[in-house]
């Protein structure tokens with residue numbers, strides 16, 4: 295018998311989660327490719343390189359040894375120690391391994407950090423443009439965001455002055471990513487120290503997403519952990535280590551949050567993926583780091599090709615992206631509607647680029663994000679097609 299009660303609609307929280315617009319673009323790109331068209335991908339936010347061979351081999355050995363059971367919720371103790379040791383060797387920072395929490399990707403770390411920090415109605419300061427999932431995760435927890443419009447003058451990063459201006463009684467945290475997605479720009483160690491001091495003075499927490507650490511070209515890599523014990527640092531094996539599909543990341547949390555994070559992780563994830571954790575133990579080996587460093591040089595060559603090429607076409611990039619693999623370009627000399635322009639470019643020339651709307655509302659119609667996650671030869675070909683398209687439509 296049919297129930298007389300109407301089916302409960304989706305929650306308003308789920309309804310507030312915004313889609314990735316680029317997914318439609320990707321679906322259309324795949325469709326065009328299936329029809330035999332050539333599509334050049336500049337929308338993809340993951341390295342084109344395979345996982346380094348030593349990591350793959352460690353993963354295979356783990357499978358052969360049948361290491362396929364759950365690990366502790368906070369991760370394998372030896373991996374937590376290896377991550378702490380990596381901070382010591384790379385940054386001369388001593389971290390108690392207990393504070394290192396291994397998670398399913400940086401995504402898991404972000405969920406965990408937000409779940410531990412936020413109550414219903416709490417607010418978090420975020421950059422606009424910024425990584426879009428953060429907004430959605432915050433809303434799913436019944437908390438809210440204060441979007442701070444940032445631009446080239448602050449390297450698209452939050453500054454101490456923003457904390458003074460936007461922090462209110464319901465604000466409990468601020469979030470940044472350095473290098474940033476979508477802009478590739480970094481916060482300097484000095485500006486980060488001021489930001490940390492400003493947030494700490496408010497009694498709040500700064501979440502620093504360092505997922506693109508290692509993929510840094512002109513600047514020195516640095517970590518917020520060197521500056522302040524209260525920073526909550528997010529990182530991942532996805533980007534620099536080339537392990538997106540292994541779904542493994544980590545958080546370094548202040549001691550006072552470790553037990554709560556353990557309880558939340560037990561309930562949200564049970565444990566991070568076991569085989570991936572064993573594989574990741576090989577990620578810090580000198581031979582792996584050598585492979586990864588060669589890739590950093592290749593990413594830098596791609597950036598150094600793409601940046602002047604885009605400028606020559608009329609895109610304005612007023613602050614050099616120092617890291618990650620993105621260039622966030624002002625396209626207002628070319629179009630006033632970046633969203634339609636991305637769709638039309640794909641249809642006309644088979645080049646896929648992400649529209650600014652995926653990263654917030656601040657001047658979104660005037661920006662597009664180019665990812666240089668393809669070889670220089672492909673980027674050259676994509677630039678030829680974009681140039682042709684701009685000439686045709688201007």
Ligand SMILES: Cc1ncc(COP(=O)(O)O)c(C=O)c1O
Nearest residue numbers: 399400401425471475530532543
């Ligand atoms: C800034 C930022 N944080 C977190 C993530 C999530 O990465 P993952 O869950 O693969 O580690 C991404 C992915 O693109 C990102 O750009």
